[in-house]
Amino acid sequence: MPVSATDRPGSRQRPSGTRRQTRRRAALLLALLLAVLTAMTSAAPALASPATTHPARATQNPSTPAVTVDLTSVTPDSVDANGTITIKGTVTNTSKVAMTWVQVSFWRSRDPITDPSALSSVLSSPITMPVGERWFGEKNEASMDNITDPEATQTFQPGQTASFQVSGTAKEMGLTTAGAYLVGVHVQATPVGRSRLTVGRARVLTVISDATTKAALTPVVELSSQPSIGLDGTFMDDHLAGELTGRLRTLLSAAQNRQATVLVDPGLVDEVTAMAAGYTVDGRPGTGTQAAIDWLAALTPVLQGGNAYRLPYGNADVVGAARAGHPVVLTRARDALTATSTGASSTAGSSSTSTNPAANLPLAVVDRAGALDRPSLTSIVDVLHPQVVLSSAADTTATSYSTSGTTLVPLSTDVLDGGPDHTSSPAQRRGRLLAQALLDSRDGRPVTTVVTTEKELAVVGLTATSTEPWLTLRSLSAAVGTPSTTNPLPARSRVPTVLQGSWWTDLEVAARNAAGWGDVLADPAQTTLKTDRALSRGVSVDLAAGQRSGWLARAMSSATQLLSGASINLHAAESFVMSSASNDLPLTVTNRLDETVRVKVVFTSEYPQRISVPTTQVVTIRSGETQTIRFSPRASSNGQVEMTAQLTSPAGRPLGVQHHFLIRATRMDDIGWVIIVISGAVLLGATLLRIHQVRHRQGTDAATLAEELTAGLEEATQHHESTSPTPAGSSTVGPDGATHDHLPEPRQEPGDSPGDASAAPSGAPIDPASGTGR
Numbered sequence: 013m014p015v016s017a018t019d020r021p022g023s024r025q026r027p028s029g030t031r032r033q034t035r036r037r038a039a040l041l042l043a044l045l046l047a048v049l050t051a052m053t054s055a056a057p058a059l060a061s062p063a064t065t066h067p068a069r070a071t072q073n074p075s076t077p078a079v080t081v082d083l084t085s086v087t088p089d090s091v092d093a094n095g096t097i098t099i100k101g102t103v104t105n106t107s108k109v110a111m112t113w114v115q116v117s118f119w120r121s122r123d124p125i126t127d128p129s130a131l132s133s134v135l136s137s138p139i140t141m142p143v144g145e146r147w148f149g150e151k152n153e154a155s156m157d158n159i160t161d162p163e164a165t166q167t168f169q170p171g172q173t174a175s176f177q178v179s180g181t182a183k184e185m186g187l188t189t190a191g192a193y194l195v196g197v198h199v200q201a202t203p204v205g206r207s208r209l210t211v212g213r214a215r216v217l218t219v220i221s222d223a224t225t226k227a228a229l230t231p232v233v234e235l236s237s238q239p240s241i242g243l244d245g246t247f248m249d250d251h252l253a254g255e256l257t258g259r260l261r262t263l264l265s266a267a268q269n270r271q272a273t274v275l276v277d278p279g280l281v282d283e284v285t286a287m288a289a290g291y292t293v294d295g296r297p298g299t300g301t302q303a304a305i306d307w308l309a310a311l312t313p314v315l316q317g318g319n320a321y322r323l324p325y326g327n328a329d330v331v332g333a334a335r336a337g338h339p340v341v342l343t344r345a346r347d348a349l350t351a352t353s354t355g356a357s358s359t360a361g362s363s364s365t366s367t368n369p370a371a372n373l374p375l376a377v378v379d380r381a382g383a384l385d386r387p388s389l390t391s392i393v394d395v396l397h398p399q400v401v402l403s404s405a406a407d408t409t410a411t412s413y414s415t416s417g418t419t420l421v422p423l424s425t426d427v428l429d430g431g432p433d434h435t436s437s438p439a440q441r442r443g444r445l446l447a448q449a450l451l452d453s454r455d456g457r458p459v460t461t462v463v464t465t466e467k468e469l470a471v472v473g474l475t476a477t478s479t480e481p482w483l484t485l486r487s488l489s490a491a492v493g494t495p496s497t498t499n500p501l502p503a504r505s506r507v508p509t510v511l512q513g514s515w516w517t518d519l520e521v522a523a524r525n526a527a528g529w530g531d532v533l534a535d536p537a538q539t540t541l542k543t544d545r546a547l548s549r550g551v552s553v554d555l556a557a558g559q560r561s562g563w564l565a566r567a568m569s570s571a572t573q574l575l576s577g578a579s580i581n582l583h584a585a586e587s588f589v590m591s592s593a594s595n596d597l598p599l600t601v602t603n604r605l606d607e608t609v610r611v612k613v614v615f616t617s618e619y620p621q622r623i624s625v626p627t628t629q630v631v632t633i634r635s636g637e638t639q640t641i642r643f644s645p646r647a648s649s650n651g652q653v654e655m656t657a658q659l660t661s662p663a664g665r666p667l668g669v670q671h672h673f674l675i676r677a678t679r680m681d682d683i684g685w686v687i688i689v690i691s692g693a694v695l696l697g698a699t700l701l702r703i704h705q706v707r708h709r710q711g712t713d714a715a716t717l718a719e720e721l722t723a724g725l726e727e728a729t730q731h732h733e734s735t736s737p738t739p740a741g742s743s744t745v746g747p748d749g750a751t752h753d754h755l756p757e758p759r760q761e762p763g764d765s766p767g768d769a770s771a772a773p774s775g776a777p778i779d780p781a782s783g784t785g786r
Contacts, residue, residue, distance in 0.1 A: 078105070078106060078107035078109070078111075078201075078203065078211040078212065079103050079104060079105055079106060079107070079111075079114075079199050079201070079211045079212035080103070080104045080106050080212065081101060081102075081103055081116075081197060081199060081212045081213065081214035082101050082102045082104075082214075082437060083099060083100070083101040083196075083197075083214050083216055083435070083437050083439050083440060084100050084101050084102065084437065084439065085098075085099075085100045085101075085438075085439050086098070086099050086100075086195075086216050086218065086439040086440075086442075086443060087100075089218075089219075089442055089443070089446060089473075089479075089480060090218060090219035090220070090221055090446055090480050090482075091182055091218075091220060091221070092182070092220065092221050092222060093182050093183045093187065093188050093190075093220060093222070094181070094182070094183055095181070095182055095220075096179050096180065096181045096182070097179065097180055097181075097182065097195060097218060098177065098178070098179040099118065099177070099178050099179070099195070099196070099197055099216070100175070100176070100177045101175070101176055101197070101214065102173055102174065102175050102176070103116060103159060103173065103174055103175075103176060103199055103212065104171070104172070104173040105168050105169060105170050105171060105172050105173075106170075106171075107170060107203070107211075108170055109170065109203045109204055109205075109206075110167045110168060110169050110170065110203070110204045111160070111167070111168040111201040111202060111203050111204065111211070112160055112164035112166065112167055112168070112201070112202045112204065113158070113160055113161065113162050113163075113164050113200075113201060113202050113208070114158070114159035114160045114168045114174075114199065114200075114201040114211075115156060115157070115158050115159065115162075115199070115200050115201070116156065116157045116158075116159065116176040116178055116197050116198070116199050117146045117147065117148065117155060117156045117157075117178065117197065117198050117199075117200070118146065118147040118150065118155040118156070118178040118179065118180040118185075118195070118197060119144055119145070119146050119147065119195065119196045119197055119198045119213070119215075120144055120145065120147060120180065120185050120186075120187065120193065120194070120195040120196070121142045121143075121144035121145075121193060121194040121195075122144075122145070122185070122186040122187060122193075123142060123193075124189050124191035124192065124193055124220075125191060125192040125193065125194070125217075125447065125451065126191065126451075127451055127454070127455060128448070128451050128452055128455055128457070130451075131192065131447060131448060131451055134194060134217075134432060135431075135432055135444075137432070139213050139215065139432070139433050140213070142194070144194065146198050147180045147184075147185050149184060149185075150179055150180055150181065150184065154178065154179040154180075155178050155179060155180050156178060157176040157177055157178050159174045159176065164202065167204075168201065176197070178197060180195070182220050187220050188220075189220070190220055190221055190222040190224065190225050191219070191220060191450070192217055192218070192219050192220075192446075192447035192450055192451060193217070193218055193219075193220060194215050194216070194217060194218075194432065195215070195216060195217075195218050196213065196214045196215035196216055197213070197214050198210055198212070198213055199211050199212035199213070214433075214435070215431065215432040215433060215435075216431050216432070216435075216439060216440050216443045217431055217432070217440070217443035217444050217446070217447040218443050218446075218447070219443075219446045219447055219450055219480075219482075221480070221481075221482045225450070225482040226453065226482055226484075227446075227449045227450045227452075227453035227454075227459075227482060227483050227484070228449070228453050228458075228459065228483070228484045228485075228486055228491070229445075229449045229459050229461070229472065229483060229484070229485055229486070230273070230458065230459065230460040230461070230485070230486050230487070230488055230490070230491040231272050231273070231461055231463050231472040231473075231474055231485060232272070232273045232274075232275060232402070232460065232461065232462045232463065232488055233263050233264075233266065233267040233272050233273065233274050233275070233462075233463050233469075233474070234263075234274075234275045234276075234323070234378065234462050234463065234464050235260060235263060235264060235267075235274060235275065235276040235277065235280060235311075236275075236276070236277040236280055236323060236327040236464075236552075236553075236554055237251075237252060237255055237260065237277075237280055237554055238251065238552070238554045238555055238559075238563075239279060239283070239326055239549035239550075239552050239554070239555070239563070239567075240252055240283060241282075241283050241286070241545075241546075241549070241567075242546060242566060242567035242568070242569065242570065243526060243529065243542055243543065243546040243567055243568050243569075243570050243571055244542070244570035245286075245542060246292075246570075247283075247286075247287075247291055247292065247293045247298060248293075248566050248567065249293060250293045250298050250299055250300060252283060252284065252287060252300055252304075253287075253298065253299045253300025253303055254300075256284065256287075256300055256303040256304055256306075256307045257303045258466075259465065259466055260307065261303075261307060261310075262466050262469065262475075263463070263464075263466070263469065264307065264310050264311060264314065265310070266469050266474040266475055267314060267474070268310065268313070268314050269474075270474050270485060271317070271319065271487070272319075272463075272474055272485065272487075273319050273320070273321070273487050273488040273489075274314055274315075274319065274320045274321070275320075275321050275322070275323050275376050275378065275462070276311070276315065276320060276321075276322055276323065276370050276373070277322070277323045277325070277326065277327045277370075278322050278323070278325050278348075278349050278368050278370040278371060279325045279326040279327065279348070279545065279548065279549055279552075280327075281308075281311070281368050281369060281370050282368060282545070284304045284307055284308055285304070285308065285368075287300050287301055287303075287304035288301060288304035288305045288308055289301075311369070312369060315369050315370060315373065319487050319488070319489070320370075320373055321373055321374050321375065321376035321399070321400065321488075322349075322370040322371075322373040322374070322375055322376070323375075323376060323377075323378070324342075324345040324346075324375070324377065324396065324548070325344075325345045325346075325348035325349050325544075325545060325548045325549075326345070326348070326545065326548035326549035326550075326551070326552045327552045327553050327554055328341060328344075328345040328548045328549075328551045328552060328553075329341075329509075329510060329511055329551050329552070329553045330342050330345055330377060330392055330396065331377065331379045331381070331383050331384050331388060331392070331403075331509070332383060332509035332510055332511035332512075332551070333511060333551065334387075334388035334389075334391040334392050335383055335384075335385070335388045335505065335509050336509060336511060336512065336516065338516065339391060339395060340523075341519075341547075341548075341551055342391065342392065342395040342396055343395060344543075344544040344547050344548050345396065345544075345548045346395060346396055347540075347541075347544045348541070348544040348545045348548045349368065349371055374398075374399035374400070375396060375397070375398040375399055376398060376399065376400045376401070376402065376488075377392060377396070377398045377400075377401045377402070378401075378402045378403075378423070378462055378553075379401065379402065379403035379404060379405060379423065380404060380423065380425050380462065380553075381404070381507060381509070381510070382403065382404040382405040382425070382505075382507050383405065383505055383507040383508070383509045384401070384403040384405045384406075384501055384505065385405065385501050385502050385503065385504050385505035386499055386501050386502070386503055386504075387504070388505070389401065389415070389418075389420065389499075389501060392418075393415060393416050393417075393418045394416075397416075397417065397418070398418050399417070399418065399419065400418070400419050400420075400421060400488065400492075401418060401419070401420045401421070402421050402423040402460060402462065403420060403421075403422070403423055403501070404422070404423040404424070404425045404426075405501055405502065405505060405507065406420055406421070406422040406423070406500040406501055407422065407500035408422045408424060408452070408457050408458075409455075409457060409500075410422060410496040410498065410500040411456075411457075411458055411492070411493040411494060411495070411496060412458070412491075412492045412493055412494075412495045412496065413495055413496050413497075413498070413499055413500055413501075414495035415499070419492055419495060420499075420500065420501070421458065421460055421488070421491065421492060422457075422458060422460065422500065423460055423461070423462065424448070424452070424458075424459050424460055424461050425461065425462075426448075427444065427445050427448050427449070427459060427461050428441060428444075428445065428461055428463075428468055428471055428472075429441075429444065430444060431443055431444045438467060438470055438471060441467075441471045442470070442471050442473075445461075445471055445472060446480065446483065449483060450482075458491050458493065460488070460491055472485075473485070510553070510557055511551060515560060515561070518560075518561055518564060519547065519550060519551070519564070522547065522550065522564050522567075522568050522571075523543075523547060525568055525571040525572060525575060526543040526546065526547065526568065526571050527543070527663075527665075528571065528574075528575050528661050528663070528665035529543075529570065529571035529574050529575065530542075530543055531610075531661040531662055531663045531665060532574060532575075532580075532609050532610060532611065532661045532662075532665075532667070533607050533608070533609060533610075534607070534608040534609060534610050534632055535607075535608075546567050546568070549567070550563065550564045550567060574605065574667070575665065575666075575667060576667075576668065577659060577666075577667040577668015577669065578668070579603070579604045579605045580601065580602070580603055580604070580605065580609060580611065580633075580659060580667055580668065581601065581602045581604070581668070582599060582600075582601055582613065582657060582659045582668065582671055583599065583600045583601070583602070583671075584599045584600075584657055584671050584673050585673060586673055586674065587673055587674035587675070587676065588645075588673065588674070588675045588676070589675075589676045589678065590623075590645060590647050590675060590676065590677045590678065591678055595644065595645065596642045596643070596644050597642065597643055597644070597645065597675075598640050598641070598642055598643075599613060599640070599641045599642075599643060599657060600638055600639065600640050600641070601613075601631070601633055601638070601639055601641055601659065602637075602638040603633040603634065603635060603636065603637055603638075603639075604636065605635060606635050607635060608632060608633065608634045608635060609632070609633050610630050610631070610632050610633075610661070610662050611630065611631060611633065611659055611660065611661065611662070611667065612627060612628050612629065612630045612631065612659075612660055612661075612662060613627065613628045613641055613643065613657050613658065613659055613660070614627045614628075614657075614658045614660050614664065615627065615643065615655055615656065615657055615658075616655065616656045616658070616670075617653055617655055618653050618654040618655070619651075619653050621648065622647065622648060622649050622651055622653055622677070623645055623646065623647045623648075623651075623653040623655075623675050623677055624645070624646050625643055625644070625645045625646070625655060625675075626643070626644060626646070628641050628642075628643050630662045643657075645675055645677075647675075647677035649677070650677050650678060651676070651677060652674055652675070652676040652677075653674070653675055653676075653677075654672060654673075654674055655672070655673055655674070655675055656670045656671065656672050657670065657671045657672075657673070658670045658671075
């Protein structure tokens with residue numbers, strides 16, 4: 013019959029009394045008999061693996077078992093020779109056949125793992141190696157657990173899962189020498205219609221200790237998160253509200269309780285400080301204000317404890333930037349904190365008197381990917397001057413290396429990778445960490461690892477009230493030791509970086525947009541600071557590769573909107589008329605942004621040799637204000653020219669679309685009349701001279717005659733100015749400097765009746781016969 017859902021250790025029905033003992037003995041004898049028969053009938057490969065039946069009789073290769081074994085716990089984490097190891101887990105039938113008499117037994121290899129290279133070999137070995145032995149000799153048969161009964165009355169169906177628990181005493185199993193060992197479980201079963209065989213395995217590392225066992229581990233807790241503040245200082249999401257009561261709170265509490273080394277992102281501190289002051293997300297109040305207040309209160313004593321470092325602002329990937337040859341990223345990460353201040357508004361980074369509490373901490377750079385090499389280390393040291401650099405690229409055989417005041421510490425990222433067979437349950441990761449810490453410490457290698465998740469906290473033992481007595485958790489400063497004189501980094505790294513390809517183009521575009529945005533806003537110092545912070549957050553190692561472009565686009569949306577000109581509008585008439593060689597003409601600009609802006613207007617002439625317009629001065633326009641900007645065209649000849657006006661930033665970055673209008677210069681008509689007047693004056697002068705000669709003989713006063721001629725000349729000039737035509741729909745500037753608009757006058761077309769003509773000028777005589785003026 014099938015195993016019920018409640019058939020688990022502690023709830024499964026077992027035979028009792030004499031019948032129970034008889035069945036147990038029979039099961040034990042049968043298991044031993046099968047092992048003997050297998051050894052006698054198997055070929056050489058089978059002899060090398062007594063835990064495996066002959067391959068010809070197996071339904072599948074033993075390395076790909078028909079059941080999946082998950083180890084949920086191994087307790088305690090390590091034992092001495094007298095201690096008992098208990099393994100708990102689950103077994104799932106992942107095959108397509110039912111099974112009977114499914115039995116889990118304790119397994120171990122009695123060969124100790126002696127050094128780091130041997131550990132590497134074990135971790136990469138197939139699941140069937142080393143051979144090892146199953147253990148059946150534990151008291152009360154605690155080393156075995158029957159998922160289904162030996163009588164085969166129960167069936168383990170495909171897809172079914174059951175739990176198990178097996179135990180073994182180290183000394184009884186032959187694990188008497190202190191060191192690291194492989195232990196685990198074997199699962200045997202009888203698939204329906206087939207012979208009995210091993211259908212599943214699982215392995216885990218453990219440490220057997222004695223009085224001389226010693227090891228050290230340096231866990232470093234990193235406090236950082238995916239950035240949530242954009243260029244303008246507003247929150248793009250509210251994910252920190254959950255993290256401040258979850259992951260970030262747990263990490264901070266563990267670091268505080270165990271006095272572990274802490275690395276904190278000052279950009280995160282700025283964001284949490286803004287949250288504590290009250291903030292909004294998409295116009296709605298944020299939900300993490302109280303959580304932010306509590307987290308900051310817990311952070312303060314940790315930062316003051318003397319065992320804290322700051323990360324580059326925004327946890328920027330300075331290693332990737334240095335490798336790619338983009339030192340500006342390093343400069344921004346440095347400058348983002350030079351004037352750090354946190355405000356009491358819904359935006360981070362506004363002016364205030366309180367400084368970021370992480371600003372004065374020594375700088376630490378973390379290279380988990382192992383992409384650092386010697387040239388990139390030099391670039392980082394020259395620009396950022398970190399006190400410590402943690403890198404998995406460094407040769408772990410070295411303790412540390414010092415250059416120009418910076419200490420390079422090897423980083424053991426693989427210590428958290430998991431156990432054998434690419435397993436990653438907490439128990440298997442914990443066993444791997446303890447084994448590696450022991451063997452590396454024996455070999456004189458420092459073991460330093462960075463912790464970023466709650467699961468990693470449990471693996472390194474920071475959440476437990478106590479840890480193994482032979483394992484010492486030490487601070488980063490204590491792990492430095494005596495620096496080596498040899499640089500442990502490769503001369504050139506071939507490890508690929510996350511920041512590569514088109515990403516750098518995206519970042520350069522964002523930087524140009526941010527520069528244009530900052531140039532327009534009237535607070536250069538604050539906009540430069542916000543730009544450095546936003547672009548540093550954009551290269552955060554906390555952003556996944558697939559998230560970067562989308563995050564950057566959202567973070568830069570305020571700059572994109574401003575540069576589109578949608579909120580700063582330029583208005584101009586369709587045409588202007590110049591009545592002199594130069595005039596001051598008006599344009600208007602309306603600022604519908606919430607910030608004060610600085611802009612200017614740049615003009616382009618269709619025929620600059622005829623009419624040109626200089627760029628206007630930069631003007632400052634407050635939020636919601638409309639301001640008139642005057643421009644001064646210069647005409648060298650008469651005519652009509654099409655012009656374009658472009659609103660730009662002070663540096664010349666275009667804002668919005670161009671505006672087209674016409675300018676008509678009438679200056680040449682005036683020159684013509686001046687020539688006529690001068691010619692007339694010459695003629696009148698000659699006439700005056702002649703008359704003077706005549707009247708002199710007749711006694712007429714020549715001075716009186718000259719006054720009369722001059723008066724006539726002035727009257728003629730005034731008549732020309734009063735009758736010069738002005739185009740309709742245009743503007744002119746009068747002698748008083750005022751701008752005048754002109755409307756078209758009605759005119760009589762050929763064929764119109766007299767009644768359709770314009771009215772005669774006031775005071776003109778009327779012809780009684782025709783009714784029109786004469």
